[in-house]
Amino acid sequence: MTHQELNHLIRNRRSIYPPSFLDKPIPKDVLETILTNGTYAPNYKKTEPWRFKVLRGASKQKLGLFLANAYKSATPQEQFLEKKYQKIIQKAEKSAAVIGLCMQRDPQNRLEDWEELAAVAMAVQNMWLTATQYGIGAYWGSPKAIQKADKIFHLEDGERCLGFLFLGYVEEAMGKAERLPLEERVIWMD
């Protein structure tokens, strides 16, 4: 990969939402590559704190219902929209696969919580970039319902869910994201 190709990949990774996904399954070996690249993220004290749950088929359908019902129970009846409820179900249905992004705290408590969280986020970026290179769109959803993720996943002691990576093939890349110029976010201290 050239420098230009790497720059292009990083700058053209976008959040792509399930309505844009094609009705095309992601082969298991491609998912395995995505997950494997996730596990190559740096992680302090090599705790490998990521725990991924790959949802396909019936489990994916169950996730859609779980998220939609979480919306229903958190919304006052007069504000509830059936259309939104269905849209949430569709989100899981239109995804070829959804990866539950979970994090396991070090049982010996040697690390700060944020250090393990950062490692999982780096793993997600690895997976997201890999998916992009394979023509697969993705987005990280972090609905409030993740606090009740133990209803859909078996979570070990000290394990929690940080969201879901919704994945699906897309027709074409969405193009470069908008970002502020470096001057707005970088201070050079020579």
Ligand SMILES: Cc1cc2nc3c(=O)[nH]c(=O)nc-3n(C[C@H](O)[C@H](O)[C@H](O)COP(=O)(O)O)c2cc1C
């Ligand atoms: C930790 C994290 C959580 C996110 N949660 C959500 C979410 O719940 N819903 C959503 O629409 N996008 C979510 N996003 C995606 C961001 O909105 C998106 O990355 C941002 O708009 C920048 O767009 P880009 O990914 O195309 O560069 C999340 C992103 C991150 C890193």
